[in-house]
Amino acid sequence: MEIKITKTTTPSVMPPEESLGFGKVFTDHMFIMDYNDKQGWHDARIVPFGKISLHPASTVLHYGAEIFEGLKAYRRADGGVQLFRPMENIKRMNRSAERMSLPLLEEKDALQILETFVRLEERFVPKSFGTSLYLRPYMFGNDESLGVHAVHNATFMLIASPSGSYYAEGINPVNIMIESEDVRTVRGGTGYAKCGGNYAASTRAGERAAKMGYSQVLWLDGVERKYIEEVGAMNVMFKIGDEIVTPELTGSILPGITRKSCIEVLKDLGYKVSERLLSVDELVSALESGELKEAWGCGTAAVVSPIGKLAYNDKEYVVGNGGIGEVTQKLYDILTGIQWGKIEDKFNWIHKL
Ligand SMILES: *Cc1c(COP(=O)(O)O)cnc(C)c1O
Numbered sequence: 146m147e148i149k150i151t152k153t154t155t156p157s158v159m160p161p162e163e164s165l166g167f168g169k170v171f172t173d174h175m176f177i178m179d180y181n182d183k184q185g186w187h188d189a190r191i192v193p194f195g196k197i198s199l200h201p202a203s204t205v206l207h208y209g210a211e212i213f214e215g216l217k218a219y220r221r222a223d224g225g226v227q228l229f230r231p232m233e234n235i236k237r238m239n240r241s242a243e244r245m246s247l248p249l250l251e252e253k254d255a256l257q258i259l260e261t262f263v264r265l266e267e268r269f270v271p272k273s274f275g276t277s278l279y280l281r282p283y284m285f286g287n288d289e290s291l292g293v294h295a296v297h298n299a300t301f302m303l304i305a306s307p308s309g310s311y312y313a314e315g316i317n318p319v320n321i322m323i324e325s326e327d328v329r330t331v332r333g334g335t336g337y338a339k340c341g342g343n344y345a346a347s348t349r350a351g352e353r354a355a356k357m358g359y360s361q362v363l364w365l366d367g368v369e370r371k372y373i374e375e376v377g378a379m380n381v382m383f384k385i386g387d388e389i390v391t392p393e394l395t396g397s398i399l400p401g402i403t404r405k406s407c408i409e410v411l412k413d414l415g416y417k418v419s420e421r422l423l424s425v426d427e428l429v430s431a432l433e434s435g436e437l438k439e440a441w442g443c444g445t446a447a448v449v450s451p452i453g454k455l456a457y458n459d460k461e462y463v464v465g466n467g468g469i470g471e472v473t474q475k476l477y478d479i480l481t482g483i484q485w486g487k488i489e490d491k492f493n494w495i496h497k498l
Contacts, residue, residue: 210286275310318453336397439470
């Protein structure tokens with residue numbers, strides 16, 4: 146694929162690494178390409194970062210046809226830059242596109258876009274451990290008509306944001322509220338797709354939990370409100386006795402790449418990992434009996450995030466000793482070790498640039 150590059154004439158200064166935060170500053174450029182039924186994907190280009198204009202009737206503004214991905218470029222100690230399992234993100238984006246009737250990407254083109262873009266913006270990949278250049282590919286339906294029909298025009302974009310360490314102040318356990326009113330998605334819906342609409346529908350519960358002092362909600366399934374699904378925008382895992390349990394992918398859960406990697410690392414370490422249904426009743430009895438030893442969320446942003454307290458129906462339970470558990474810490478060390486190139490990547494997950 147040919148990518149036309151127009152460089153900015155006003156390069157910005159990379160902000161100090163300590164001040165980065167998440168998703169607030171962007172690199173100098175952005176990638177765009179367009180799709181229509183006749184030409185397929187075309188006009189792939191990298192242009193200076195800036196506002197885009199949309200037709201007021203654009204599909205995405207009315208019917209929410211939008212999907213996205215999130216991955217990071219990591220700086221190794223030797224100065225090189227690498228990605229973590231980028232093909233997994235590309236394949237997932239195509240599964241999301243298929244669900245939302247958006248056009249698929251050619252896998253090798255998508256990888257070329259990521260590589261070309263990160264090489265161009267390399268100076269924005271911060272250097273300290275825990276920091277990264279966050280990459281946000283996204284796609285939206287862009288027909289200029291209000292008719293409700295399959296998408297005939299779409300736009301794919303990639304922007305990037307140098308981001309600080311998620312754990313700049315140390316790994317602090319988070320407090321989570323089990324949500325029993327709103328649901329995130331249902332089986333047959335869009336739960337397994339990484340789409341903006343899932344987030345729009347989740348915000349209310351998250352805001353309510355925040356007002357009560359909880360940082361995220363733990364979702365229950367949308368049919369019986371009985372089975373654990375995921376936490377906020379992370380997958381979730383529990384150590385109950387000697388078994389590590391994570392909800393099986395029933396269709397309403399986002400198949401996280403961190404989740405998949407955690408399962409592979411844990412199995413490699415010899416743990417018993419079960420992907421199965423886990424009811425909130427089973428979870429509460431494990432909390433009451435003390436069998437629940439550890440709980441953590443997992444996702445690209447935080448890698449793993451220990452859960453210190455869980456609240457359900459006005460009761461609050463402390464998980465384990467309320468701190469970071471042994472397995473959680475091990476996963477954090479191994480995954481971040483591979484991602485930032487500090488330990489050997491025996492799984493072959495790293496894609497060097
Ligand atoms: C992106 C996402 C995750 C985590 O997926 P990773 O591939 O591990 O980053 C989990 N849940 C939801 C709802 C998500 O959008």
